Every structure is written in C-alpha cells, then in structure tokens.
Amino acid sequence: MATMKDVAREAGVSLSTVSYALNGTRPISTATRAKVERAAEKLGFRPNALARGLASAKSGVLALVLPPEGGFTATMAGFVRGARESAADEGFSLVIWPFAPDDHQRVHDLVHQRLADGVIVMEVYLDDQRIDALEESGVPFAMIGRTRELANRAWVDTDFAASVDEAVGLLADLGHTHVAFLSHSERSYQLQYGPSVRAVDGFADSTRRRAIVGQVVFAEDSAGDGRRALGAILDADPATTGIVAMNEFAAIGAVAELGRRHLSVPGDLSIIGVVTSPQVSLLTVPELTRLSIPAEEMGRAAVAELIDAMAAKPRRDRPRLFPCVYEPGGSMGPATTPPLTTTRKGTTC
Amino acid sequence: MATMKDVAREAGVSLSTVSYALNGTRPISTATRAKVERAAEKLGFRPNALARGLASAKSGVLALVLPPEGGFTATMAGFVRGARESAADEGFSLVIWPFAPDDHQRVHDLVHQRLADGVIVMEVYLDDQRIDALEESGVPFAMIGRTRELANRAWVDTDFAASVDEAVGLLADLGHTHVAFLSHSERSYQLQYGPSVRAVDGFADSTRRRAIVGQVVFAEDSAGDGRRALGAILDADPATTGIVAMNEFAAIGAVAELGRRHLSVPGDLSIIGVVTSPQVSLLTVPELTRLSIPAEEMGRAAVAELIDAMAAKPRRDRPRLFPCVYEPGGSMGPATTPPLTTTRKGTTC
DNA sequence: CGTGACTGTCGAAGCGTTTCGACGAAGCGT
DNA sequence: ACGCTTCGTCGAAACGCTTCGACAGTCACG
Numbered sequence: 188m189a190t191m192k193d194v195a196r197e198a199g200v201s202l203s204t205v206s207y208a209l210n211g212t213r214p215i216s217t218a219t220r221a222k223v224e225r226a227a228e229k230l231g232f233r234p235n236a237l238a239r240g241l242a243s244a245k246s247g248v249l250a251l252v253l254p255p256e257g258g259f260t261a262t263m264a265g266f267v268r269g270a271r272e273s274a275a276d277e278g279f280s281l282v283i284w285p286f287a288p289d290d291h292q293r294v295h296d297l298v299h300q301r302l303a304d305g306v307i308v309m310e311v312y313l314d315d316q317r318i319d320a321l322e323e324s325g326v327p328f329a330m331i332g333r334t335r336e337l338a339n340r341a342w343v344d345t346d347f348a349a350s351v352d353e354a355v356g357l358l359a360d361l362g363h364t365h366v367a368f369l370s371h372s373e374r375s376y377q378l379q380y381g382p383s384v385r386a387v388d389g390f391a392d393s394t395r396r397r398a399i400v401g402q403v404v405f406a407e408d409s410a411g412d413g414r415r416a417l418g419a420i421l422d423a424d425p426a427t428t429g430i431v432a433m434n435e436f437a438a439i440g441a442v443a444e445l446g447r448r449h450l451s452v453p454g455d456l457s458i459i460g461v462v463t464s465p466q467v468s469l470l471t472v473p474e475l476t477r478l479s480i481p482a483e484e485m486g487r488a489a490v491a492e493l494i495d496a497m498a499a500k501p502r503r504d505r506p507r508l509f510p511c512v513y514e515p516g517g518s519m520g521p522a523t524t525p526p527l528t529t530t531r532k533g534t535t536c
Numbered sequence: 537m538a539t540m541k542d543v544a545r546e547a548g549v550s551l552s553t554v555s556y557a558l559n560g561t562r563p564i565s566t567a568t569r570a571k572v573e574r575a576a577e578k579l580g581f582r583p584n585a586l587a588r589g590l591a592s593a594k595s596g597v598l599a600l601v602l603p604p605e606g607g608f609t610a611t612m613a614g615f616v617r618g619a620r621e622s623a624a625d626e627g628f629s630l631v632i633w634p635f636a637p638d639d640h641q642r643v644h645d646l647v648h649q650r651l652a653d654g655v656i657v658m659e660v661y662l663d664d665q666r667i668d669a670l671e672e673s674g675v676p677f678a679m680i681g682r683t684r685e686l687a688n689r690a691w692v693d694t695d696f697a698a699s700v701d702e703a704v705g706l707l708a709d710l711g712h713t714h715v716a717f718l719s720h721s722e723r724s725y726q727l728q729y730g731p732s733v734r735a736v737d738g739f740a741d742s743t744r745r746r747a748i749v750g751q752v753v754f755a756e757d758s759a760g761d762g763r764r765a766l767g768a769i770l771d772a773d774p775a776t777t778g779i780v781a782m783n784e785f786a787a788i789g790a791v792a793e794l795g796r797r798h799l800s801v802p803g804d805l806s807i808i809g810v811v812t813s814p815q816v817s818l819l820t821v822p823e824l825t826r827l828s829i830p831a832e833e834m835g836r837a838a839v840a841e842l843i844d845a846m847a848a849k850p851r852r853d854r855p856r857l858f859p860c861v862y863e864p865g866g867s868m869g870p871a872t873t874p875p876l877t878t879t880r881k882g883t884t885c
Numbered sequence: 886c887g888t889g890a891c892t893g894t895c896g897a898a899g900c901g902t903t904t905c906g907a908c909g910a911a912g913c914g915t
Numbered sequence: 916a917c918g919c920t921t922c923g924t925c926g927a928a929a930c931g932c933t934t935c936g937a938c939a940g941t942c943a944c945g
Contacts, residue, residue, distance in 0.1 A: 203926075237590045237900085238590050238930090241929095241930050282599075282633060284632075300583065302586075410820060443820075539932085540931065551895090551932085552894075561934080564892095584931050588933075590933090591899080591933040
C-alpha cells in the first residue's frame, strides 16, 4: 500500500502539497497537481480512510440503521439504492448497520467511535425513544418516517394520507361506494407505528369526505390472516366492492380467498395496494394495481436531509413528504351494480 | 469525548498502561486495572475506532457484501443475524455494504482503506470473477455459497443435493412416483448460479436413484410464471402428484393456480419447498411444508471461516455444508392413487 | 546473598492523514 | 523601484490509539 509519503517522494513535492493537490483544499498550480496525480496513479495510491478520519474528525461514512429481523422488503432495498447513490454523489460511502430498533446504545457507540458521521433511521414510531436517545447523545441523524414531534428534526416520509385518499378516489371514480381498508396489525396501530396510524386515520378521513361507506380491518402480515380478514370484510359489509390494501402480505391471502369463493378480481371486487413494494404485487394474479412508495427518491432525499443536518446549516428547501406513485395492474375495475350480495352469501357459508 | 489521555490522567497512570489495562494486551495488576476501569467508566470513555484502527492496522469491522437490487429475503436476514452475533462474540462489528455483484473494485477500495478487515460475499456463482478479483487483490474473504474451484478458499454453503434428495425422499415415502422440480429461471442455471445448478443436478440424480419419474421446470421468480409453470408440469406429465419447489415465488403462483383448477393441496398434489425462507411459506394457504436454510447457523459459520482465513491459520475443522431443516406445513400428503388424470384434463382445457 | 526470570509500568515512536502558520516569489499600483 | 497582496509550497504539529524497548521491583533458587 502506497502512502502519501510515497506519492510525495515520487512527485518530488512535500507531503502537504500532495494532500492539497488531491483534495483541492488549497490552490495548487496545474503543473504540480498534474505531477502529483500522475504519481498517485502510478503508485496506485488509495488514501487510508482511517488516517483521514482521524486527522479530519470525519469518517466519510453514513450509516443506515436497519433492523435485521424479518427481512427487508423491496421498498427498503429502494431506500438503500437511493441513499447510496446520493451519498456517493456527496462523497460519502453508505453502510448498513443491522441493529434492532432498541439498540440505540450501539448506534451511539459506533458514531462516537467515529465509524460514521451520521445515521439514517428507518421504521420510526410516532413516539420513539430511539430518536430521543439519538438526539440527546448528539448523533446527527435523519429519519425515514417521522415522530409526532418534529422540532428541527431531519426527516422524509411517505404521504400516507394523500396516497390513501388517492386510492379511495380511484375506487370512487369507478363507482365504488363501499370500500374496506386492509391494514397492518392492530398492534402496530396501538404501538403508534407511524405508517399504520397515518394511513388508517387518512382512510377514515377520506371516506368521510367522499361520503363512502368505509371499514377498517386489521390483519397480521401473512396470507393466512389475509384470508380471514377478507371474510371479516364481507361479513361486516356484504356490499363491499373495493379494498384498499396497505398490508401487502394479507392482500395476497385476500386475493387467494376471493378465488376460493369464486369471486373474481376485478370483476366482483377491486383491490388497490397502497404504500406497497412493487415486488409483492407480482405475487398475486392478476398483478396488483398499486400506489408504490417512491423509495429511491426518498432514500436520496433522506441523505440530503442528513447532510444538511450534519452541516448544521439551515436545510435547503425541498420536498420531504412523498406521494406514492400509481402503477397500473389488473386488479381494479368498475363497481358491480348491484353488488353480488346473493352470490357472496352463497359462497360464504 | 474523553480520550485515553483523559483516562490516564484521571487514573493517575500512563497512557500505555490504560491501553494495556483496557485491552489486556499486557499483564496489569488488579489494582491498577480497577483504577483505570473506574476512570474510564466515570468519564464515559469510548475508544476511537479510527485511531485504534490506524495504530493497529486493523479496523475491527467485518463487512457483508450484499447486492442492493431486488430486496433481501428472510434468508439473507438470517445470515446477517447469525453473522452479526458471531462477529460480536469475536470482537468485531458487522456492517453491510450494498454493492452490486460486479463492484469488486469498490470492495477492494474500502478494504484497502482499512474500513473492514475482511468481507463475506453472498450469491456466489460457480465461476465468479468477483471472487477471483478479491483473491487477487489480497482481500480476506469468505463465501456463503461456493465457486467451482475451492482451492483454499473459505466458504460455507447449503447442501443442495442432500436437501433436494431429502425432499424427494419425503415424497417417495408418501407414495409419490411422479415428481416435478420447480426451479429458478433457466437463465440462472445457464449462468451457473451455484444453487440452481446444484439443486437441479441433485434432483436429477435423486430421482434416478429412487426410480422416480422426475421432470424439471424452470420459472421466473414471480407468481405469474409459477402459474404457467404449473400448467407446463401437468401438461408434460399428467400423472404428477408431487412438486419439489425451490423457486418460492413461483411456488406461490403454482398453489394459486392449483386452487383455480379446483385441485386441492395436499389432497390432489403435494408441494414441498426446498431451500426456502420461512417467511414466504406464510404466503400460501395451506402453509408450505418446507426444508429451510439454516441461515443463522450459516451466517455464524461464515464469520468463523472468515476469521480463520484472516488469521491465516489453518482452519479449525467444522462443518461448512449445511443441510436444510425440515419444517412441517400443510402442503404434503399421501399420493392419490390413481392420479386424477381425468379431472385434470377437464380443468386444464 | 547474588543472579536471573518475571511483573508491572512508563516513555516514546509510530500509524497516514489534515491543516495551520510561515515564507519565498511573483504581480500590482504608485 | 518600493512596499503590499496573492499564490504556491513547505514543515511541523496535531488526531487518539497501539506497541516496542526499557527499567525498577519481586521472587525463587542455588
């Protein structure tokens, strides 16, 4: 491994000149810079990140904290891609730290060991002690998602209310008047998981404004519970012709259950996924019509917010609330009139 | 941030003594060690990882290289959990680097910048230039998966042949004589993606030995193509009563298609997943009976292999080929005799 | 009681960068 | 032709830790 000293000798200049030439920290004549660059190239010089970090008190690394439990969805992969790209543009490298949500101690440690200059935190709850802890210990951070209190915190988030409202609107335009919302678990709502709360509340609001008969059904993230949930929906309101599904795993079960009941999608019932990852929609037939999270864009934005926060300069004004993107599938159609209540009754029992 | 100098002053000993006391690098009297530890505790001392890394020429970090495309499955999450755990036991922290498979240049750079002492690489192909490149540039690494040539490389892998054979055996024991293998895409096979090749070849071998009529069907990783594949299977051999499914996404479609054809699982057809992640089996009803990858265990083993490789000491002897673990679901039953050829014919057209 | 082998501790020299202050050499206006 | 900036470069001091060599004490042994 060649060091800067080697480069300096090779180029016939001093150590500091090499540093200035390579980083552009101070003006250097074109001739000298060329010499230095040639020498560095020739020796295959790679700056030692540790030494650089030690001297400059910054590591050039941004960390994305991700709970290692329960896999990571295509959406998260999108965040990562976007964040990595944008971090690279700004001269940072992005790493992922696999920590459980409540492991803020470890995050704190690693940051204070200078293994990262700032962190991006995902899966944020409305009231999140992790965030409080990070803030208190002075770790620069940005959230994907947001806490209830936002005072000066850096964040980006999906616009759940708008997305759910758009989904309800699309169904309404097709003549649906009885619509159900297939939510994540009731537990996630009670724990004040931001997306759950905001989407459920947004749905209630949207249906009220649009004078649509709405119901919310909670389900675990599994196909099995999706089947059960579908039964619950039809039992509660047999006139239901549209489903807005945020719980994509349950949605798969719901579609399967419709098939079992000889109800067709979208002939008898329309389903639209909201805040879903594109990949999961491939797991139903027909492919789910959906409003997907603009994950890469959000990842990029999160890095921008973080960098502004680290610089402690006032944030540049840019969007941080992202509406979902409409992606057509085959699961939406006009409402059946009159609702096939009889057929359903027949198959339900 | 307190430094070691502060701790030394507080404890009334020299800098080096603090280092020895905290790291156990040299014998230190119990009294002194206690003093130092108390001082460190009182000041909330955290060693600066960069300085430590710079001085000792090791960073204390292991990196898991993971392609950020296409999400990451519950299986990968398992690798990460296991690897993290075992890394922590050995005094390393584990980070994830989101790099495309062919980005070995970046891996090389980061390692030579001393941002990690070694890397674990996943998703290895039988002939993999990435691995060649890593080896050539002297980066200590271990593979989850394995190349064709293994000369002295560190690896752990799933025992595909054994797992597929076990699945075939389970079906055979239930009386199934016509069994299909639902594989990943033909492209992955042609590109010599290790798991695809080993599983397909293993299936051919197993059916031959067991005198079972076997067929291999390739499918893309989507439910839609799984439906198509199911049709292809029944067209090619209407007597098929068992399916060994390695392609879990396609398996979901296949199950759905069976439902559409009024064929029941496991009444008419049995399906067993092999080398699957537990999570996906929740996406079918009935839940898929499966042989799952012992992901956490493999993650742990990979770290052990890597650490041996870094130390350049001969590897301790331990298993590195892991059979899958049987997890009962509801998708296996005795073979129907005689096969319901007629029913099938009726619904197929 | 001297000798050698440990023990426990210290001081200092790195590790490979960044960055501050200094200092000649030009270039400018007057 | 004179001082005054500005430009380009250098030397040296950090950054916070590890680790080598040295050196007093201790202890057991013959």
